[in-house]
């Protein structure tokens with residue numbers, strides 16, 4: 653479903669601020685794979701996602717989504733393939749619009765504005781059902797302005813919007829990091845349910861090692877612009893935080909790996 657081949661990305665090349673953010677990353681995700689991505693600050697996690705989403709071009713390498721080489725496609729041309737949720741709950745939704753209007757916007761993504769923009773009764777029912785699955789009481793607030801919602805409610809709504817049209821690829825960029833622990837757990841539960849229900853191919857960046865271990869069928873750790881650790885299947889199921897820290901010490905050469913070093 654996603655094939656990343658040897659991608660390189662250097663920011664500010666040739667200046668004192670030169671930064672090699674991705675240094676030959678290759679990664680293949682099959683249909684329905686759910687990969688969690690961890691790594692310390694500046695390891696290249698967000699750059700990897702931005703490269704896949706087409707936020708900026710890569711210097712070298714290729715990116716193929718569902719058989720289409722998207723390497724040279726601008727972000728808006730890749731958007732129909734991709735659902736993305738960011739850390740900031742303010743980013744994925746339009747605050748001055750109603751909940752149902754936001755959902756309708758997501759449902760009509762890629763369609764020209766104009767005829768057919770009125771929300772039908774069937775759509776409203778579908779939205780109500782979807783919102784009910786979030787268990788946040790939003791199903792009775794279809795016409796509330798999104799700006800009135802809490803961060804967790806907004807993030808859950810963003811998740812619904814990003815997955816409404818079953819994207820070929822779901823990119824989650826620390827999407828629960830700005831939420832309080834209880835809300836974060838709830839949003840993550842919802843995430844897991846949607847991914848399983850729709851068998852979505854997913855990349856999820858997290859700073860929480862426990863979440864990275866508990867979710868997905870494969871875990872990668874990035875370090876200095878490379879995939880340093882790649883654990884899947886049975887081996888992943890047996891992973892512990894201690895085991896991960898030990899692996900990190902080996903790849904980083906640090907004898908005192910702790911979760912602060914890895915995840916701060």
Ligand SMILES: Nc1ncnc2c1ncn2[C@@H]1O[C@H](COP(=O)(O)OP(=O)(O)OP(=O)(O)O)[C@@H](O)[C@H]1O
Nearest residue numbers: 663664671673691692693694695696697698699700
């Ligand atoms: N647009 C940009 N311009 C210049 N440098 C950038 C840009 N985006 C990222 N970088 C640099 O590239 C490196 C990798 O950054 P990236 O955001 O991918 O790391 P990350 O693993 O997501 O870290 P974090 O966990 O802190 O979000 C960093 O050194 C960062 O400063």
